[in-house]
Amino acid sequence: MKLIITGILAGFIATTVLATTAAKAEDMVFTSWGGTTQEAQTKSWAEPFTAASGIKVMQDGPTDYGKLKAMVDSGSVNWDVVDVEMDFAIKAAKDGLLEPIDFKTVPKADLDPRFTTDHAVGSFYYSFVLAWNKGAVSGEPAGWADMFDLTKFPGKRTFYKWSAPGVIEIALLADGVPADKLYPLDLDRAFKKLDTIKSDIVWWGGGAESQQLIASGEATFGQLWNGRVFALDKDGADVGISWNQNLTAADVLVVPKGAKNKDTAMKFLAAASSPAGQAKFAEASGYAPINTKAKAEMPADAVKSLPDAHVDGQINLDMNYWAANRDTIAARWYAWQAK
Amino acid sequence: MSVETRRNFGTVRVPAGLNGLLPALILIMLFFVVPVLALLLRSVTEPEPGLQNYAALLGDGTYARVFFNTFLVAALVTIVTVLVAFPVAWMLAIMPSGLASIIFGIIILSMWTNLLTRTYAWMVLLQRTGVINRTLMTIGVIDQPLPLINNLTGVTIGMVYIMLPFMILPLVGTLRAIDPMTLRAASLCGASPFQAFRRILLPLSLPGVAAGGLMVFVMSLGYFVTPALLGGTSNMMLAEMIAQMVQSLLNWGLGSAAAFILLVVTMALYALQLRLAGARRMSGGI
Numbered sequence: 123m124k125l126i127i128t129g130i131l132a133g134f135i136a137t138t139v140l141a142t143t144a145a146k147a148e149d150m151v152f153t154s155w156g157g158t159t160q161e162a163q164t165k166s167w168a169e170p171f172t173a174a175s176g177i178k179v180m181q182d183g184p185t186d187y188g189k190l191k192a193m194v195d196s197g198s199v200n201w202d203v204v205d206v207e208m209d210f211a212i213k214a215a216k217d218g219l220l221e222p223i224d225f226k227t228v229p230k231a232d233l234d235p236r237f238t239t240d241h242a243v244g245s246f247y248y249s250f251v252l253a254w255n256k257g258a259v260s261g262e263p264a265g266w267a268d269m270f271d272l273t274k275f276p277g278k279r280t281f282y283k284w285s286a287p288g289v290i291e292i293a294l295l296a297d298g299v300p301a302d303k304l305y306p307l308d309l310d311r312a313f314k315k316l317d318t319i320k321s322d323i324v325w326w327g328g329g330a331e332s333q334q335l336i337a338s339g340e341a342t343f344g345q346l347w348n349g350r351v352f353a354l355d356k357d358g359a360d361v362g363i364s365w366n367q368n369l370t371a372a373d374v375l376v377v378p379k380g381a382k383n384k385d386t387a388m389k390f391l392a393a394a395s396s397p398a399g400q401a402k403f404a405e406a407s408g409y410a411p412i413n414t415k416a417k418a419e420m421p422a423d424a425v426k427s428l429p430d431a432h433v434d435g436q437i438n439l440d441m442n443y444w445a446a447n448r449d450t451i452a453a454r455w456y457a458w459q460a461k
Numbered sequence: 462m463s464v465e466t467r468r469n470f471g472t473v474r475v476p477a478g479l480n481g482l483l484p485a486l487i488l489i490m491l492f493f494v495v496p497v498l499a500l501l502l503r504s505v506t507e508p509e510p511g512l513q514n515y516a517a518l519l520g521d522g523t524y525a526r527v528f529f530n531t532f533l534v535a536a537l538v539t540i541v542t543v544l545v546a547f548p549v550a551w552m553l554a555i556m557p558s559g560l561a562s563i564i565f566g567i568i569i570l571s572m573w574t575n576l577l578t579r580t581y582a583w584m585v586l587l588q589r590t591g592v593i594n595r596t597l598m599t600i601g602v603i604d605q606p607l608p609l610i611n612n613l614t615g616v617t618i619g620m621v622y623i624m625l626p627f628m629i630l631p632l633v634g635t636l637r638a639i640d641p642m643t644l645r646a647a648s649l650c651g652a653s654p655f656q657a658f659r660r661i662l663l664p665l666s667l668p669g670v671a672a673g674g675l676m677v678f679v680m681s682l683g684y685f686v687t688p689a690l691l692g693g694t695s696n697m698m699l700a701e702m703i704a705q706m707v708q709s710l711l712n713w714g715l716g717s718a719a720a721f722i723l724l725v726v727t728m729a730l731y732a733l734q735l736r737l738a739g740a741r742r743m744s745g746g747i
Contacts, residue, residue: 187711188709188713324611339589339590452710456702456705457522460527
């Protein structure tokens with residue numbers, strides 16, 4: 123009797139397990155940062171991909187590097203494609219956390235080489251721009267140096283809170299370092315410059331927070347992602363934007379090492395980085411496509427608001443430098459912040 | 462004498478009850494003790510075996526400041542919470558029970574509301590362009606907005622608000638147990654209201670203050686959301702620093718060590734409270 127019950131139970135468990143794996147082989151999980159960006163990714167990439175292939179794409183988030191590492195370390199990887207910052211991707215590839223990209227499945231020829239590596243395909247690229255609340259600022263800030271001018275522009279200014287490419291470079295540019303002499307970063311000089319306005323800085327930790335700070339006038343101006351300013355403007359907020367010395371950085375798509383649906387993930391990457399997928403996403407988000415053929419598929423006025431239209435004076439943040447120095451800079455950054 | 466023996470016998474019987482507790486004990490072992498041991502192990506093995514994570518934490522000025530900050534904020538929050546909670550609790554204790562239960566309902570309702578929502582509500586109230594500053598500026602009390610957010614003030618206001626129920630509830634219990642006649646007796650003997658409060662009410666309510674205060678203090682030590690949203694970077698607390706180590710720097714060894722230190726300190730405080738409470742019970746026992 124007992125044997126029979128055990129047998130039935132084992133059979134039941136086996137079928138359940140098989141059924142789950144069968145279902146899982148069809149589905150995949152995409153993880154990104156939430157908010158308007160992930161909505162645009164769902165609409166531009168996941169939905170058309172499901173329509174074409176029948177493969178369900180489940181959305182998860184927000185991206186959490188700690189979680190990603192935990193999944194890879196424990197061998198139980200629930201994410202198949204993850205949107206991460208590019209400097210993290212370079213570091214993570216070195217630490218063995220990522221699958222190499224299968225460029226037989228993902229066509230590489232038209233991808234912007236700035237944002238493509240052996241372990242990552244560009245997701246989109248963006249610029250840090252200077253944005254301000256027109257009602258709260260008298261006059262027009264012209265460039266990064268104005269963010270450090272407390273007499274001409276009093277009031278709170280907002281910067282990105284986390285240790286990441288951007289703020290250090292802004293401080294150095296404002297202090298007169300020429301764009302082509304930024305790297306290697308002079309951290310002492312940057313922190314000294316930042317010290318001059320430290321008590322007037324309000325930090326933003328996420329895109330929505332940066333929008334709220336500027337829209338409410340809590341911070342009169344700040345360093346924002348261009349897509350967030352684009353969205354504010356679309357919503358009718360009275361914001362100004364300066365593209366002067368806009369700083370490009372990128373998000374990339376990666377596949378964590380040991381992802382359960384690696385092959386499906388590669389197919390998804392092919393669709394997301396295709397001219398059509400990139401064009402749709404860029405139009406919805408205001409972030410720039412990483413496929414060089416995408417712009418041809420976009421309406422002309424949508425192209426105008428992209429970082430691509432502002433290459434004059436544009437500076438590419440050095441992702442390789444950051445990947446190599448991520449930990450040392452971060453240690454100093456957080457120590458300085460906590461002071 | 463025979464009564465004493467029977468009572469003692471009752472206490473000794475506890476192990477028999479342990480059988481029933483076994484599933485709970487296994488659960489606690491699996492989901493609490495084992496992870497804590499894993500945490501400890503990680504803190505002395507990553508990135509390499511040794512005590513370098515603890516040395517880094519204790520030897521570095523930044524971390525020391527964050528530790529100090531954490532205790533400062535927790536202490537400040539506890540003191541302010543006690544000061545605000547005491548009058549409320551006293552009112553609730555002497556109020557007609559119908560009205561009291563309505564107010565209890567309101568207090569408990571706030572605990573059921575999402576923590577993030579409540580914290581964001583404070584952001585809307587406290588920011589420079591927020592309700593409080595706008596109102597004060599309109600009626601001409603201030604010319605410049607007060608800095609109420611992104612600093613210690615913001616963290617304290619937000620956390621006191623969240624901790625109040627944890628202080629009020631145990632305090633009301635203690636205050637209700639105090640015989641109101643003792644206060645009347647004091648005033649009949651010529652004590653001023655302040656004297657009656659200081660010499661009768663306060664000493665009698667101390668166990669409740671201590672219990673609530675310790676709970677508030679310990680909870681504050683590990684708080685994350687409210688300090689992260691209402692505080693500035695210069696009053697960062699330990700929980701936020703640990704989150705940075707784990708999520709952003711991926712330095713799990715260091716994060717584990719910081720978490721373990723916090724755990725040990727918390728346990729030590731709890732043990733101290735138990736000893737104090739035990740001593741009080743013995744000396745106060747009739």
